[in-house]
Amino acid sequence: MSNAPGIKRVAILFAGGPAPAANAVISAAAASFLRNDSEAIGIKHGYSSLMEYDASRPLVEGRDYIPLTHEILSRTRNAQGIMIGTARANPGKNVSSPSHLDDLERVAPLQKTYDALCSLEVDALISIGGDDTLKTANKFCMFQKKLPAGAKKIPVVHLPKTIDNDYHGIDFTFGFFTAVDFLATEIRNLIYDASAGRAFFLAEAMGRSAGWLAYGAAMAGEASLVLSVEDIIGEFLTQETHVNEVTGESQTRPIMDIDIVLNYMVDLMLTREKEGKEFGVIVIAEGLAEFLPMKYLEGVPRDDHGHIAISEVNLNRRLAKLLTDKYTERTGRHRKINGVQLGYEARCTKPHAFDVMLGSQLGVGAYRALVEEGLNGVMVSVEGQLELIYQPFEKLVDPETLVTKVRFIETGCDYHKLARFLETQVNTEE
Numbered sequence: 001m002s003n004a005p006g007i008k009r010v011a012i013l014f015a016g017g018p019a020p021a022a023n024a025v026i027s028a029a030a031a032s033f034l035r036n037d038s039e040a041i042g043i044k045h046g047y048s049s050l051m052e053y054d055a056s057r058p059l060v061e062g063r064d065y066i067p068l069t070h071e072i073l074s075r076t077r078n079a080q081g082i083m084i085g086t087a088r089a090n091p092g093k094n095v096s097s098p099s100h101l102d103d104l105e106r107v108a109p110l111q112k113t114y115d116a117l118c119s120l121e122v123d124a125l126i127s128i129g130g131d132d133t134l135k136t137a138n139k140f141c142m143f144q145k146k147l148p149a150g151a152k153k154i155p156v157v158h159l160p161k162t163i164d165n166d167y168h169g170i171d172f173t174f175g176f177f178t179a180v181d182f183l184a185t186e187i188r189n190l191i192y193d194a195s196a197g198r199a200f201f202l203a204e205a206m207g208r209s210a211g212w213l214a215y216g217a218a219m220a221g222e223a224s225l226v227l228s229v230e231d232i233i234g235e236f237l238t239q240e241t242h243v244n245e246v247t248g249e250s251q252t253r254p255i256m257d258i259d260i261v262l263n264y265m266v267d268l269m270l271t272r273e274k275e276g277k278e279f280g281v282i283v284i285a286e287g288l289a290e291f292l293p294m295k296y297l298e299g300v301p302r303d304d305h306g307h308i309a310i311s312e313v314n315l316n317r318r319l320a321k322l323l324t325d326k327y328t329e330r331t332g333r334h335r336k337i338n339g340v341q342l343g344y345e346a347r348c349t350k351p352h353a354f355d356v357m358l359g360s361q362l363g364v365g366a367y368r369a370l371v372e373e374g375l376n377g378v379m380v381s382v383e384g385q386l387e388l389i390y391q392p393f394e395k396l397v398d399p400e401t402l403v404t405k406v407r408f409i410e411t412g413c414d415y416h417k418l419a420r421f422l423e424t425q426v427n428t429e430e
Helices: 022-034 099-100 108-119 132-143 176-197 211-221 229-235 258-273 288-291 313-332 354-373 414-422
Strands: 011-016 040-043 064-068 124-129 156-160 200-205 226-227 238-245 248-254 280-285 338-341 379-382 386-394
Touching: 011 022, 022 040, 022 124, 022 354, 040 414, 099 132, 099 229, 124 132, 124 354, 132 156, 132 238, 132 248, 176 200, 176 280, 200 211, 211 226, 211 280, 211 414, 226 258, 229 238, 229 288, 248 258, 248 288, 258 280, 258 313, 280 288, 280 313, 288 313, 313 338, 354 379, 354 386
Parallel strands: 011 040, 011 124, 124 156, 156 379, 200 280, 200 338, 226 280
Antiparallel strands: 040 064, 238 248, 379 386
């Protein structure tokens, strides 16, 4: 961390998936600078234009960035959507080790990003996004340390965003509670539908790496059962050996023991039937897709951050079909089981008051970190009653691999125990 120079113009950038209260963060951050006689510009659609920058094709106002004026910001903190858009473009994609920062080809997108910001006469960058965006912000800071002496340095502050809530350094991320409430409402609607038709729903909730969102929605929505990555790692894990299509080498990877998982779900269904409840909703986190056997993942593409395109896996439909077959195999009867995906519709829903307050505080915190504290390379966080704290990137990102550590739900913690208490108590005896 080092002192930042006077900031006359700040750039604000949002990357990754949307989250409720995004505009509260952007608006509060921009307003903080405007009130103190600095300019704020919003970079449109993440790093997309920045990492493709060429001096012969200057960035264009309206297409690549917009001035964030008081007029534009008026009554936007509660607005839905993202006023500057978003994207998953990743200028740090080819940098996975500190040594890569010395490779001109690998850092070319970071160099273009730097040149683009310099062309806009930006004095600081506010990065808003998930853990992948945090990694990019850290790499951009590290890249600048390699610049020649006397070169302009652009301090970077990151604001944590994800409805998945799997972030180290902050207890709850903005948009999480709004998304939980929205999905909980949908789950309760599905329960009424299931009850009417004596059916079950297998609802796939967002949460690529951890189960915070799935668990929260299941608890608030009164689902019958919730399973996430943490549960698979803890109870339902096995191994699979396959041949890497690129290297031709044999690799072993942990996978979900589907048969055990399906039998547990059938046990849940049979338990509810004995209680006179021939219906229910089972919630699964989308991150379980990463633990499917390779035969289900062949041909599924990956994004710039190396994640599989979960939407193309159709996890809920696959498991619903397998669960239907397993139920019939064990009982000799048919039970309707519908697979549905939940989550996308929650990302831009109207934010709740808490998320607006949290997002606004993080936005103000970006100004306070850059200007009042003179910080660089920190993530803004809160504790207690929205008290601001600043987490250095070095505490959040592995210095060797340059990746962030996922914050899982600790099995056996009170949050986990609450979910287990509220769901149907499974009787494994048929």
